[in-house]
Amino acid sequence: MSTRRFLSSGLMTLFLLSGFLFANAAFGQGVLIWDGPVPLPRPHMPRPAEANYRITHIGVEGRIQDQIADIQISQTFHNCGSRVIEAQFVFPLPEGGAIDQLTLMVNGHELSGKLMNRDEARRRYEAIVRANRDPALLEWIGHGMFQTSVFPIPAGETRTVTLHYSQLLKRDHDLTEFVFPLSTAKYTAGPIDELSVNLAVSSSTALKNLYSPSHDIGIKRNGKKRANIILSQKHVVPTSDFRLYFDTKEGDVSADLLSFKDDSKEEGYFLLLASPEIKAAMDERVAKTVLFVVDKSGSMSGKKIEQARDALKFVLNNLRKDDLFNIVAYDSKVEEFRPELERYNDETREEALAYVDGLYAGGGTNIHEALSRGLSMLKDNERPTYVLFLTDGRPTNGITNETQIASAAKSANTCRARMMAFGVGHDVNSRLLDRLSRDGFGTSEYVTPDEDIEEHVAKIYNRISSPVLSHAKVAFDSGEGGKGPKVSRLYPDGEFDLFEGEQLVIVGRYKRAGDVTIKLTGKVGDRQETYTFDGELTDETNRQSRVFVAKLWATRRIGELIDELDLHGRNQELVDELIALSTKHGILTPYTSFLADETTVPSLAMDGAAFSNNSAVARDNLQALEAESGADAFAQRAIKQNLKQSNRGGGVGGYSGQLPAPALAGGRPAPGNAAQPVSGPVQVEEVIRNSGVQTLYKRGKLVVTPETAEVDVEKEKDQIQVVQRFSDDYFKLIAANTVSENNLLSQQGPEENLLVKLRGQVYLIE
Known part of the structure; x- marks a missing residue:
C-alpha cells in the first residue's frame, strides 16, 4: 500500500497492536501483547508472561539529499510462543517536516492501511490508552497516525517488517534536522539484538557541520559534498531519539549556534558548532612537534x-x-x-x-x-x-x-x-x-588492562595529526553597548587547537536574548586569522527539540566540578552545585548516585535541611577521590574525563562505566546508562526518567519531579487536585495539556502514582 500526500509531520514511530492492545516502539521497535489489558513493559521491569516474542534487528537505511530524506526501516520479529500472534502496526506522525510516499511491507508483501488526521488519530490514541490502561501513547496525542491492517506471525516463525517513506526535512536558519524517534523503544521488554543506522548525506553545496547530540555516530566524508553516517549497537534498549544536524555553507569555517531556555527567568543554554575546512586555503599542511x-x-x-x-x-x-x-x-x-x-x-x-x-x-x-x-x-x-x-x-x-x-x-x-x-x-x-x-x-x-595501548594512542594521534587552526579562541560580541546577550561558563574554555576533520563543540550559558557576533581567532600556519559569524540567542522557552543543549552543558559542567574537587580539594559551593545539577538534569555521578535509590528516599530539595543532608552524603562519597591509584581511582577519573568531553546530551544518566565502591552505599545508576560497580552489576528499575526538560524520580509507588518532591501529600491535600487515571477527568486534563505536559504524564508506570505541577496546579494522578 502506498500513500502519496504530504503531511505536516515528522518521522514516524512504529507500534504493534494485537486486537485493541498495543506495545510501542520507534520505527519498527514493537512489543507484542496478548488478549487482556496488559500495560506496556517498562525498561528493566519484568516482561509480561504473555509477550512471548523477540525483536532480533532494527535497521535504518537512507539517503538525504539537501532537505529530502528517502528512508527505509526494517525490523525482524520472532514469535517464541506456541500460538499465532495477530499483529497490527500504528505509526504516530510527530510534528516536523512533510512525509510522502509511505509504503509498508511484511516479508515482501505490501500491507494496506489507513491514514488519520490529527483529530481522528487523537480518538484512536485515547481508545488505545483506555483499552490498554497504560499512558505511554499520550506523548503522541495531537499528532497524526498511519494504521495498518492485521497480519499474523505464526508460532516459531519470524516476520520482517519494512517501511519506506520520503520526507521533507525541517530547516532552521542554516541547520537541517533529521529526527528518528527511537525513544519509545525503551518500552520493549528486553534489549534489541542489533540496531543499525546507515545514512548517505549529500548536498548541492559543501557539507560542513555534521552533529548528533543523541548518539555516538561514525562520520565518513566522501569529498566536500557527501558523507556517510553510521551507527551500530548490539543488545540495546534505546532511550533517546536519533537526532542529526547538518549544514551546508561556503567558506573555510562554518559555525552554527543553537540555544535553549527552560525558564524565562533563568539563564539560557547555547551550543556552538564549528567545522574548519581551512586546509583548502593553505599551500601546505601545518608542521607540528611531537x-x-x-x-x-x-x-x-x-x-x-x-x-x-x-x-x-x-x-x-x-x-x-x-x-x-x-x-x-x-x-x-x-x-x-x-x-x-x-x-x-x-x-x-x-x-x-x-x-x-x-x-x-x-x-x-x-x-x-x-x-x-x-x-x-x-x-x-x-x-x-x-x-x-x-x-x-x-x-x-x-x-x-x-x-x-x-x-x-x-x-x-x-x-x-x-x-x-x-x-x-x-x-x-x-x-x-x-x-x-x-x-x-x-x-x-585511560587504558584498561584488557585494552590495547596502540589503539588508544592511534586514536588520539589521528585526531591531532593535522592541526589547521592552533592557539584558537572564541569570543562573543553582543554590541548594543553591552546591553545585548552576555555569555558565560563556556566549556571548553580558553585556548584550543582545531584539527582537520574535527568539529568544535562549545557549550555555555547566556543572559538576555538577542543577536551576537562570534569571532573565532587562531593561527593558520604562521599567520593570524579571524573568522566571524552571526548568531541568535533565543528568548523562546521550552523548545523541546533543543533540550539536549541544556543537558550537554550540565554534563560538562559536572565534569568540571568533579575535576575541581579532585585536583583542588573540598569546596562546599562546588559540592552543592554538583548536587543541584545532578538533581535537576538527572545526571548521576559516583558521588550523587544516592538520588537513584528509592529505598532510602533521599530528598530532591534544592535548599534547606534536606539538601544539607544530601550534601553531607555527597561529601562522604567524594572521599573516594582521595585514592590516587587502583581500580576505583582509575574508574573515577575515566568517568570524569567522559563527562568533561561529552558531546551528547540525550538520554538518561550521566555516564556508563564503573562506579567506585564508596558510592554504592545508597546509590544506583540511571536506566539507559546503567553503570557497574567494581564488585558487579547493579540493576536499576527505571528510578530516574527524563521527559524533555523535566526529570522524574521514583520514590516507592510515587513518581515526582524536583518541583513536587517536597510536597506533603497528606498535609497539603486541600491544595492538590486528585485525578483518577483513565477517568473522564484524566482525559480532560490530557486535552488541556501541551505535548510536553502529556509526555510527562506518559512516564507513569503501572501501579504508580504521579505527582506533577501543571500550569501552576499540583495534580496527584492515581
Whole structure:
C-alpha cells in the first residue's frame, strides 16, 4: 500500500497492536501483547508472561539529499510462543517536516492501511490508552497516525517488517534536522539484538557541520559534498531519539549556534558548532612537534611494552615532512633518542624505529626527570606542539610528590604544548595524569588492562595529526553597548587547537536574548586569522527539540566540578552545585548516585535541611577521590574525563562505566546508562526518567519531579487536585495539556502514582 500526500509531520514511530492492545516502539521497535489489558513493559521491569516474542534487528537505511530524506526501516520479529500472534502496526506522525510516499511491507508483501488526521488519530490514541490502561501513547496525542491492517506471525516463525517513506526535512536558519524517534523503544521488554543506522548525506553545496547530540555516530566524508553516517549497537534498549544536524555553507569555517531556555527567568543554554575546512586555503599542511615520553619501567614488561613499541611505531610511521619529534624513554633513569628535536624524514624515521625496537622494560619510574628533560627541548611557541606521555604506574624515583611533579611540568612547559597523558592499567596515579593534562592544555586517556595501548594512542594521534587552526579562541560580541546577550561558563574554555576533520563543540550559558557576533581567532600556519559569524540567542522557552543543549552543558559542567574537587580539594559551593545539577538534569555521578535509590528516599530539595543532608552524603562519597591509584581511582577519573568531553546530551544518566565502591552505599545508576560497580552489576528499575526538560524520580509507588518532591501529600491535600487515571477527568486534563505536559504524564508506570505541577496546579494522578 502506498500513500502519496504530504503531511505536516515528522518521522514516524512504529507500534504493534494485537486486537485493541498495543506495545510501542520507534520505527519498527514493537512489543507484542496478548488478549487482556496488559500495560506496556517498562525498561528493566519484568516482561509480561504473555509477550512471548523477540525483536532480533532494527535497521535504518537512507539517503538525504539537501532537505529530502528517502528512508527505509526494517525490523525482524520472532514469535517464541506456541500460538499465532495477530499483529497490527500504528505509526504516530510527530510534528516536523512533510512525509510522502509511505509504503509498508511484511516479508515482501505490501500491507494496506489507513491514514488519520490529527483529530481522528487523537480518538484512536485515547481508545488505545483506555483499552490498554497504560499512558505511554499520550506523548503522541495531537499528532497524526498511519494504521495498518492485521497480519499474523505464526508460532516459531519470524516476520520482517519494512517501511519506506520520503520526507521533507525541517530547516532552521542554516541547520537541517533529521529526527528518528527511537525513544519509545525503551518500552520493549528486553534489549534489541542489533540496531543499525546507515545514512548517505549529500548536498548541492559543501557539507560542513555534521552533529548528533543523541548518539555516538561514525562520520565518513566522501569529498566536500557527501558523507556517510553510521551507527551500530548490539543488545540495546534505546532511550533517546536519533537526532542529526547538518549544514551546508561556503567558506573555510562554518559555525552554527543553537540555544535553549527552560525558564524565562533563568539563564539560557547555547551550543556552538564549528567545522574548519581551512586546509583548502593553505599551500601546505601545518608542521607540528611531537614529543614521546614513554614509560619502560619493570611494570611495563611483557604485553605492555610490546604494545607501547607498536604505538610509537604507528605515530612514527604517520608523522609528516617537516614535523619535529623526539623520544624520551624512562625507568629509574632517563634516556633520549636524540639530544634535541629531530626533523622528520625517511632517514630519521628508520633510525627512530630501530631505537624503539631496542626499548625493554626494567627499573623504577622517574616521571619528574623524564618530563623535565623532554619539556626542556620544546622552545618554539609558533608551531603546534604535542606531548604524548605514557605511564602504567606511580613515580618511584626522583621527585615522587604528584603536586611537585605537576607544578614543575607546568613551569617547564613554556611553549604551551598540549599534554596527552595515557594511563595504562589500574596501578597508574590517575590524579597525577589529570593534573598534568589539565595544566598542559590537553586530555587524559585511560587504558584498561584488557585494552590495547596502540589503539588508544592511534586514536588520539589521528585526531591531532593535522592541526589547521592552533592557539584558537572564541569570543562573543553582543554590541548594543553591552546591553545585548552576555555569555558565560563556556566549556571548553580558553585556548584550543582545531584539527582537520574535527568539529568544535562549545557549550555555555547566556543572559538576555538577542543577536551576537562570534569571532573565532587562531593561527593558520604562521599567520593570524579571524573568522566571524552571526548568531541568535533565543528568548523562546521550552523548545523541546533543543533540550539536549541544556543537558550537554550540565554534563560538562559536572565534569568540571568533579575535576575541581579532585585536583583542588573540598569546596562546599562546588559540592552543592554538583548536587543541584545532578538533581535537576538527572545526571548521576559516583558521588550523587544516592538520588537513584528509592529505598532510602533521599530528598530532591534544592535548599534547606534536606539538601544539607544530601550534601553531607555527597561529601562522604567524594572521599573516594582521595585514592590516587587502583581500580576505583582509575574508574573515577575515566568517568570524569567522559563527562568533561561529552558531546551528547540525550538520554538518561550521566555516564556508563564503573562506579567506585564508596558510592554504592545508597546509590544506583540511571536506566539507559546503567553503570557497574567494581564488585558487579547493579540493576536499576527505571528510578530516574527524563521527559524533555523535566526529570522524574521514583520514590516507592510515587513518581515526582524536583518541583513536587517536597510536597506533603497528606498535609497539603486541600491544595492538590486528585485525578483518577483513565477517568473522564484524566482525559480532560490530557486535552488541556501541551505535548510536553502529556509526555510527562506518559512516564507513569503501572501501579504508580504521579505527582506533577501543571500550569501552576499540583495534580496527584492515581
